Amino acid sequence: MSERATSDAVVCLEGIVTRFGRNIVHEGLDLTIRAGDIVALVGGSGSGKTTLLRHLVGLSRPAAGRVEVFGEALDAGGAAARLARQRRMGVLFQHGALFSAFSVAQNIAFPLRELGVISRPEIDRLVALKLAMVEMEPAHAPLMPAELSGGMVKRVALARALALEPELLLLDEPTAGLDPDRSASFIRLIRALHRELGLTVVLVTHDLDTLAQMATSVAVLAERRIVSHASLADTLAYDHPFVARFFSGLQARCGQPRGAGAG
Numbered sequence: 001m002s003e004r005a006t007s008d009a010v011v012c013l014e015g016i017v018t019r020f021g022r023n024i025v026h027e028g029l030d031l032t033i034r035a036g037d038i039v040a041l042v043g044g045s046g047s048g049k050t051t052l053l054r055h056l057v058g059l060s061r062p063a064a065g066r067v068e069v070f071g072e073a074l075d076a077g078g079a080a081a082r083l084a085r086q087r088r089m090g091v092l093f094q095h096g097a098l099f100s101a102f103s104v105a106q107n108i109a110f111p112l113r114e115l116g117v118i119s120r121p122e123i124d125r126l127v128a129l130k131l132a133m134v135e136m137e138p139a140h141a142p143l144m145p146a147e148l149s150g151g152m153v154k155r156v157a158l159a160r161a162l163a164l165e166p167e168l169l170l171l172d173e174p175t176a177g178l179d180p181d182r183s184a185s186f187i188r189l190i191r192a193l194h195r196e197l198g199l200t201v202v203l204v205t206h207d208l209d210t211l212a213q214m215a216t217s218v219a220v221l222a223e224r225r226i227v228s229h230a231s232l233a234d235t236l237a238y239d240h241p242f243v244a245r246f247f248s249g250l251q252a253r254c255g256q257p258r259g260a261g262a263g
């Protein structure tokens, strides 16, 4: 499925090519994400989902193609313009969640301190606000990451990703490693934040429950490109070997017939 940029596109990827040596990961990949969407990006292991998120935040660059966020090329303008764009995005990567030598409060304060313009009392106030936003107690603020449970680490990392009030939130396997209860409460939290803050979310997940409960659309990365970007119902009906494998559990639960093309 090929998509065209529209005025409300928060992300627009066109003709992305990514290579690591001889390994061609993306080849002519297109994807448009509109404001307020929660897009689940799914694909096989090593298909290039994390790399795509890294392209979006400017941590890596494709060999060819155009990466546009908020209607501008990612590398447009000078350093100040690039930084301003980056600050409109929050990212929660699967690994490397928190700085281990920093307390919870210091981790959340980090992006605020980096701005260099916010006073200490204001930073303290914002840290308390973000902690409450992710449903953690003020008493957690002085704890070190090693003292936290897996679910709490994710919450603090989310609070840090939300510190600068981003419009675009990128989540790489946010519920991986959480038990079902913690996973369900994390999903509720993201959905509430999405409702309250009007965020656009790109979510990489292998977890069908997370996907079914959160995503407004599903983008399927296979054969080095996005082969389908559609609602979950249309994705389930899309006749593709990866889709059949990945969604077999859901199809069985929903009794969904396959065969009609979605992309």
Ligand SMILES: Nc1ncnc2c1ncn2[C@@H]1O[C@H](COP(=O)(O)OP(=O)(O)OP(=O)(O)O)[C@@H](O)[C@H]1O
Pocket (backbone or CB within 6 Å): 020, 023, 025, 043, 044, 045, 046, 047, 048, 049, 050, 051, 052
């Ligand atoms: N810095 C790098 N140097 C060399 N190869 C890389 C680098 N980063 C990623 N790759 C390769 O690019 C491919 C895509 O990796 P990526 O981590 O984006 O996949 P993924 O879809 O997120 O995988 P998973 O679902 O297993 O996390 C893999 O073959 C990986 O080995």
